[in-house]
Amino acid sequence: MKEAAIMDELAHIPAGYGYVKYFDFRLNPEHPPLVKALAAFPLLFQDLKFPTDKSAWQSEINGQWAAGAQFLYESGNDADKIIRWSRVGPMILTLILIIFIYFWSKELIGRWWAYLPTFMFAISPAVLAHGHYVTTDLAAALGIFIATYYFVKLLIEPSQKHLIFAGLAFGLAQLMKFSAVLLIPFFLFLIVVLYIWKIHNEWADTAFWARPKKFFIRALRYLKNIALVFIIGYALVYAVYFIFTINYPIEKQYSDTKFILGSFAGEPDLKLETCKISSNIPVARRVRCLAEVNIWMSGNKIFRPMAEYMLGVLMVMQRSSGGNTGYFLGEVSAAGWWYYFPTVFALKEALPSLILIFTGLVLTLWHIGKRIISRGSKLTMLFDYIGTHFPEFSMISFVIFYWIYSIKSPLNIGFRHILPTVPFIYILTASAIKKWFNYDIVFEGKNILREFFNMTGKIMKMSAGGLMLTLLLIWYLLETLTVSPHFLSYFNQLGGGLWGGYKYVTDSNYDWGQDLKYLENFVNENKIQRIAVDYFGGGSARYYFGQKAEYWGSSRGNPSDYGINWIAISVNSLQGATGKLHEGQLRDPKDEYRWLQKIKNIHNPDAKAGTSIFIYKLK
Structure with a gap:
């Protein structure tokens, strides 16, 4: 294994082990437990020493970082x-998501065309990077994708089976990442849209006197279904948190x-003024009531599992507002x-993928324009589209909704934050391109390899568009292969490529601490006896x-x-120390590596460990 632990894994791995080994949730409450617990499950079959005797576990409040360092590097493991x-x-989990992308795509655009979004997702450098880390980003994409799939199924084909699956999928999404809370307003939006469409579609065919009763009953049915989805989902959340808080005193x-x-939301509110409806308190302060309720719940034996879930949600809210x-x-x-x-997506998404996405967007707008011209009424066209393409409409709505939320948030943590929208974007792209081709490929045999070559042959015989699609996919594959194994640091040609992307943006887009073991190899190969290390990540230079x-x-x-003639600096630390400060941002001049800039061109190191650690020879 070439990669060291990335920053977040230093907290997530010990937290997960604490959940499955000790049924104790004291570490890393800022993220739901499911990914961490699944990651830690194989560790139960190893003879490991966990630092339960250290203050990070016993007395510190969320001592996740210290516990992680002790568990991984200081306990003899x-x-x-x-x-x-x-x-x-x-x-x-990543493989499950890839499979789900294929099956939903198959339902929407057919068997062959389903391979396009599946292929795009499976070989995406971003997916290959984040799909194997012990983090919640790809898991969030999985949870949101499956939850949306089953909820749309429930709306289109109401049944008890779809209701149960939709509820369980919603609960699983909440256990993956707290951004899945956004599914609540999103699902409410979808159900309102479908209800309005039903009224529009059935209004003329329903007798005047029967309309109030009919549409009122339908509204109650929709409200009942969505309430049951949330109840089933949060029952699952409660059950999981109950298990993992059993031994949390x-x-x-x-x-x-x-x-x-x-x-x-400000200082504690001991008198609960923020919880009083009659209080004349600003909304920004009034949300303090949530914290007071959460604190009370945490001390109640019945409510404390949900209190721990709620704590995580509030921690994310607080961090998001703070940037x-x-x-x-x-x-x-x-x-x-x-x-x-938008900029990070444009710089980190592979160019052939961007071309396909842009083409799909243009084709979609072109089809919409044709519909408006032919139908004459934008409203009629919209209702027709919703009625015939509701899953597609749901995907578009989620992408817009999630991107607006992300753009408005000051929490800019990297491409990984918008990963939940990527499966939908790829499916929508494939759907638009298929409509342009207007060509269904039907296979007669059951041999997958034979079908693949048959498919390739038919594409090559198609129009220039088919040839272009094939070339773009080959280019996409080559892009991924040529940057292996440095998928995390991938940038397209617009973003400076693999070696220049750090000049535009860092953090989990480029440097998350993954290259520490490359530095170990460099030190050993060059027989360096001492090296100064300014490292950002979840590894330990002293351990290696x-x-x-x-x-x-x-x-x-x-x-x-x-007497130390070498220094290695993580590019994330370097850019943070030397980048221009935004208005109001403070930094101690001593932390700006001015002494290094006087003797070295910091962007031209003497060597690099992987892509993200710059090495300078000082003498």
């Missing part, structure tokens, strides 16, 4: 073996929750940029190359003054 086995669960859960939410300090287009800021995600590593920072000055 084989860190690489733990990391390797922990990644099996996330990889399985209620006194500690209460004190931890109270401390973590101490500054949520995340990062480097983007030469600037360092915590305020965020509204154009962050012992006393040769000296942890460093800009404020300590030039390592050569201390």
Whole structure:
């Protein structure tokens, strides 16, 4: 295994082990448990030492980072073996998502065309990067995709089976990542749209006197179904959190929750003024009531499983409103940029994929224009489209909804944040291209290999568009193969490619700490006895190359003054230290590597470990 633990894995792996080994949720409440628990399950069959005797577990509040370092690197465990086995669960979830993309695509656009979005997703550098880490991003995409699939099924073909599946899928999504909470307003939107469409479609055929009763009963039926979906889903959430909080002492859960939410929406509200409807309090302050309710629930034996779930949601709300300090287009800021995600998508999505997506968008707009001209009424066209393409409409709506939410949020954490929209974008792209081809390929045999060659032959015999599609997919595949195994640092040609993307944006887009073991190889191959290391990630330089590593920072000055002639700096740390500060952003001049910039061109290191660690020889 070449990759070291990335930053988030340092917290997620020990947290998951705490859940499945000790049924204790004291670590990493900011993320739901399912991915972490699945990742930690194989670890139960290893003879591991877990630091339950350390303060990070016993007394600290959410001591996830210290517990992670102790568990992986300081307890005599084989860190690489733990990391390797922990990644099996996330990889399985990624494979499940790929399979689901194929099957839903098959229902919508046919067997052959379903291969297009499936192929695009399966070989996407972003998917190959994030699909094996112990993080919640690909899992969120899986949960949201499956939940949307079954909810749309329920709306189109109401049945008890679809109701149960929709509820369970909704619950699973909530257990994957807290951004799945957005499914609540999204599902409500879909049910309102479908209800309006039903009224429009049946209004003329329903007697005037029968309309109120008929549409009122239908509204009640829709409300009942969506309420049951949420009830089933949150019953599953409760059950899972109940299991993982069994041995979490209620006194500690209460004190931890109270401390973590101490500054949520202002200071504590002991008199519960924010919970009084009659109080003349601004909305921004009134949400403090949620924290007070959460604190009370955490001390109640019945409600405390849901209190832990609610705590995670509130932590995400607090972090989202506060932003995340990062480097983007030469600037360092915590305020965020509204154009962050569109830009990152344009720079990190493979060019052949962007061409296909853009083509699909143009074709969709062209079809809409033709419909408007032929139908004459935009409203009639919209209702016709909803009635005949409701799954497609649902996908478009989710992509727009999620992107608007992401753009408005100051939490700019990387391409991974918009991964839940990628499966929908690929399916919509394939659907638009298929309509343009207006050509259904039907296979006669059952041999997949024979069908593949048959498919290829038929495409080559088609129009120039078919040839272009084939060439774009070959280009896409080559893009992925040529950057292996550095998928995380992938940028397309517009973004400077694999080696230049860091100049535009860093963090999990380029450097998440994955290349520490490449640095270990460099140190050993060059027989370096001591090296200063300014590392961003979930690995441990001391674990991999012992006393040769000296942890460093800009404020300590030039390592050569201390007899250390090499320094390795994570590019995330480097860009954060040298990028232009956004207005209002502060940084100590001692932390800006000014001494290094005087003697080196920081963008032209003497060597690189992987793609993300820059190495400078000082003497």
